[in-house]
Amino acid sequence: MDTNELNPQQLQAVRHTEGPLMLVAGAGSGKTRAITFRILHMIRDKGIAPENILAITFTNKAAGEMRERVLGQMGEGGRAPWISTFHSLCLRLLRQHMEFSGYTKDFVIYDAQDQLSLVKKCMKAAQVNEEAFPPKTILNHISGFKNDYQLPEHIKLDALPYGHKLKAAHVYPHYQNALKENNALDFDDLLMMTVKLFKTNKELCDHYNDRFRYILVDEFQDTNLTQYHLIQLLSRAHHNVCVVGDDDQSIYRWRGANLENLLHFEKDFPGTTVIKLEENYRSTQTILNAAGAVVRQNAARREKNLWTRNESGEPILYYRAEDEIDEARAVCERIHQWVQDGASLNDIAILYRTNAQSRVLEDQLRHLGVTYQVIGGLKFYERKEIKDILSYLRVILNPNDSVSLKRIVNTPVRGIGKTSVDKIEAFCGEHHLNLLEGLRRAAEIVGAGPAKKIAQFVAMMDRFHQVAEDSSAVDLLKEVFEKTGYLTALQKENTQEAKSRLENLNELYSAVEQFVDIDRKGSLREFLDTTTLVADLDNLDDSRGVLALMTLHTCKGLEFDSVCIIGFENGLLPHASSLSSNDEYEEERRLCYVGFTRARKRLMVSNARRRRIYGSTFTYQPSDFINAIPREVMTMESSAPSMTASSSYSPSYASKSGGDEWSLPAGAPPPATDTGFAVGTKVLHPKFGSGVVVNREGSDGDMKVVVFFKGAGKKKLAVAHANLIVV
Numbered sequence: 001m002d003t004n005e006l007n008p009q010q011l012q013a014v015r016h017t018e019g020p021l022m023l024v025a026g027a028g029s030g031k032t033r034a035i036t037f038r039i040l041h042m043i044r045d046k047g048i049a050p051e052n053i054l055a056i057t058f059t060n061k062a063a064g065e066m067r068e069r070v071l072g073q074m075g076e077g078g079r080a081p082w083i084s085t086f087h088s089l090c091l092r093l094l095r096q097h098m099e100f101s102g103y104t105k106d107f108v109i110y111d112a113q114d115q116l117s118l119v120k121k122c123m124k125a126a127q128v129n130e131e132a133f134p135p136k137t138i139l140n141h142i143s144g145f146k147n148d149y150q151l152p153e154h155i156k157l158d159a160l161p162y163g164h165k166l167k168a169a170h171v172y173p174h175y176q177n178a179l180k181e182n183n184a185l186d187f188d189d190l191l192m193m194t195v196k197l198f199k200t201n202k203e204l205c206d207h208y209n210d211r212f213r214y215i216l217v218d219e220f221q222d223t224n225l226t227q228y229h230l231i232q233l234l235s236r237a238h239h240n241v242c243v244v245g246d247d248d249q250s251i252y253r254w255r256g257a258n259l260e261n262l263l264h265f266e267k268d269f270p271g272t273t274v275i276k277l278e279e280n281y282r283s284t285q286t287i288l289n290a291a292g293a294v295v296r297q298n299a300a301r302r303e304k305n306l307w308t309r310n311e312s313g314e315p316i317l318y319y320r321a322e323d324e325i326d327e328a329r330a331v332c333e334r335i336h337q338w339v340q341d342g343a344s345l346n347d348i349a350i351l352y353r354t355n356a357q358s359r360v361l362e363d364q365l366r367h368l369g370v371t372y373q374v375i376g377g378l379k380f381y382e383r384k385e386i387k388d389i390l391s392y393l394r395v396i397l398n399p400n401d402s403v404s405l406k407r408i409v410n411t412p413v414r415g416i417g418k419t420s421v422d423k424i425e426a427f428c429g430e431h432h433l434n435l436l437e438g439l440r441r442a443a444e445i446v447g448a449g450p451a452k453k454i455a456q457f458v459a460m461m462d463r464f465h466q467v468a469e470d471s472s473a474v475d476l477l478k479e480v481f482e483k484t485g486y487l488t489a490l491q492k493e494n495t496q497e498a499k500s501r502l503e504n505l506n507e508l509y510s511a512v513e514q515f516v517d518i519d520r521k522g523s524l525r526e527f528l529d530t531t532t533l534v535a536d537l538d539n540l541d542d543s544r545g546v547l548a549l550m551t552l553h554t555c556k557g558l559e560f561d562s563v564c565i566i567g568f569e570n571g572l573l574p575h576a577s578s579l580s581s582n583d584e585y586e587e588e589r590r591l592c593y594v595g596f597t598r599a600r601k602r603l604m605v606s607n608a609r610r611r612r613i614y615g616s617t618f619t620y621q622p623s624d625f626i627n628a629i630p631r632e633v634m635t636m637e638s639s640a641p642s643m644t645a646s647s648s649y650s651p652s653y654a655s656k657s658g659g660d661e662w663s664l665p666a667g668a669p670p671p672a673t674d675t676g677f678a679v680g681t682k683v684l685h686p687k688f689g690s691g692v693v694v695n696r697e698g699s700d701g702d703m704k705v706v707v708f709f710k711g712a713g714k715k716k717l718a719v720a721h722a723n724l725i726v727v
């Protein structure tokens with residue numbers, strides 16, 4: 001290891017291998033680098049066996065990079081330690097030790113779609129009305145329980161007030177039972193079940209304590225309570241835990257991340273050494289000033305002094321667009337210009353708050369012929385045709401998986417109607433059978449016509465099962481493609497969409513082929529595991545020379561020379577859903593901080609005066625976050641005021657700098673317009689509580705506003721009668 005590559009604080013962290021260690025530091029200060037070197041130091045200089053080291057990263061991509069880096073430095077024959085995400089770690093552990101709790105090793109992992117169909121069924125059983133309590137909300141609460149390590153038996157129903165959470169608590173035990181009947185786990189279960197396993201099986205826990213003597217966790221600020229328990233359980237014998245994080249970058253509270261873990265660590269791990277890193281190696285001083293100015297407005301944070309030796313660099317470019325098309329055009333033109341000046345597309349990213357914002361950008365990029373890649377959105381393995389085929393594979397492997405079975409029993413269409421399936425499901429409920437067992441007894445339950453078709457389907461599934469036993473995953477996939485009639489059905493359709501589905505299935509075929517090729521032992525089950533753990537970022541291919549588009553949540557831990565962030569409007573960033581909660585509003589600031597600090601050299605921010613969302617046009621105020629940026633580090637450009645949404649092309653940078661919108665002092669709230677209740681205005685309603693105006697129509701006495709209330713959703717109100725208070 002070349003110690004010149006580390007500063008004294010990083011070196012201290014690297015050399016401190018025994019006992020608990022916490023590295024808290026701002027963005028780009030070399031935290032990830034420090035833990036990578038720490039692993040190397042332990043193996044090469046201290047002679048610690050790689051098997052005794054466990055490193056946890058936030059994404060599979062980050063894990064892959066860390067592993068490459070470590071192996072690259074170790075030379076021939078070097079063995080890598082376990083470096084993985086929490087989810088991959090838990091999956092691996094559960095596959096080895098799951099049988100004790102009534103599951104078999106072939107359990108499947110349910111994704112969001114599968115969970116939704118299962119929870120709907122359970123809501124019926126628990127008599128919770130879907131209209132009043134949306135299944136997705138119920139699932140969110142169940143996920144919340146799991147992230148807080150609350151098993152169904154831990155929940156005290158009397159302690160919960162009436163509402164969604166209470167209803168979710170009613171559904172939760174049904175849902176867990178149903179998962180078990182299907183021999184399935186959901187994503188959060190991977191963590192919760194592992195913790196449960198270690199809590200109930202001391203011997204096993206001791207075994208892994210002995211094995212993982214050194215534990216390192218990157219992005220610790222975004223761990224949830226269950227993950228925290230897991231770290232505690234695995235380190236109780238030796239206490240050699242090194243956690244690395246930045247409280248300003250905690251952006252997954254909505255998924256159960258618990259910033260408190262950073263605060264509790266010192267208490268729970270007595271004798272913790274705390275090291276701070278203050279030098280930023282990534283960004284220009286200008287970018288750091290802007291990022292700091294935004295996040296410093298948060299009340300709940302530790303003050304940090306982040307500085308850099310890097311030059312002050314280019315000012316931040318703020319583009320105020322007429323509408324979202326003009327905004328996309330300006331951003332894409334600027335990127336085009338950077339590339340012409342010698343920048344590589346690989347080193348540029350466009351970030352946004354919500355996935356839906358990518359569409360307009362994509363249109364522009366295609367128009368300009370720029371190659372780009374959208375990270376996230378609908379993932380490959382979530383596409384309909386892929387899920388259909390994977391569902392076949394899952395059922396072949398795990399006949400208890402009734403959710404997948406129900407999906408494919410009549411896909412492609414083979415004359416097995418919903419009524420028949422409903423009858424069989426009811427029969428299964430009475431006789432405690434899984435759906436496949438029920439289908440086998442179809443002749444007792446439904447008429448002769450459907451029974452015959454069902455018998456053919458069951459016979460086909462049995463044959464597949466045999467193929468799976470006798471041949472490779474590739475052969476099995478071929479059989480499924482052909483014998484189910486799936487390919488033929490798509491070929492007959494002969495539409496553009498069907499063609500693209502066929503291409504995707506080809507891609508799936510290659511994926512299985514590659515998998516079997518790389519990992520000769522690779523079984524079907526392992527392939528299915530990899531498909532469930534694919535995260536958004538895993539598809540980002542740095543080597544291809546493409547521009548990356550992704551949400552602010554996805555960009556964590558990455559860096560690019562140039563970054564453009566669009567949609568800086570109150571209601572979008574900060575997002576409308578955060579405006580009535582201080583905690584959530586602060587999280588939006590951190591999201592902005594994470595976005596800014598991805599940039600090494602150049603940062604462009606933009607917003608639009610008008611924006612079409614769900615078919616209606618909204619007018620927006622510039623984001624409070626833009627107002628927080630010191631004016632001296634920013635230059636503003638703006639579209640020609642006369643330009644309209646439908647106007648043909650006119651130069652985007654028509655009017656430069658100094659417009660009326662510049663009259664605000666830094667940090668001041670956006671101006672109230674003369675008519676009041678502009679979009680983005682925060683209001684209070686006597687019944688619905690706090691909310692934010694998302695649309696306005698009419699004027700004076702007839703004015704109506706659409707307000708998004710955190711608790712009550714969207715409401716259209718007549719201003720004259722609604723008793724709204726501007727806050």
Ligand SMILES: Nc1ncnc2c1ncn2[C@@H]1O[C@H](COP(=O)(O)OP(=O)(O)OP(=O)(O)O)[C@@H](O)[C@H]1O
Nearest residue numbers: 005006007026027028029030031032033281282557
């Ligand atoms: N001591 C150092 N000398 C030179 N460059 C460094 C040093 N430490 C880190 N860097 C570089 O600074 C950049 C940021 O480092 P790194 O990604 O480790 O920071 P981080 O604190 O993990 O950032 P984030 O908070 O975004 O996760 C990287 O390009 C890294 O190679």
Ligand SMILES: [Mg+2]
Nearest residue numbers: 031032033557
């Ligand atoms: Mg990092």
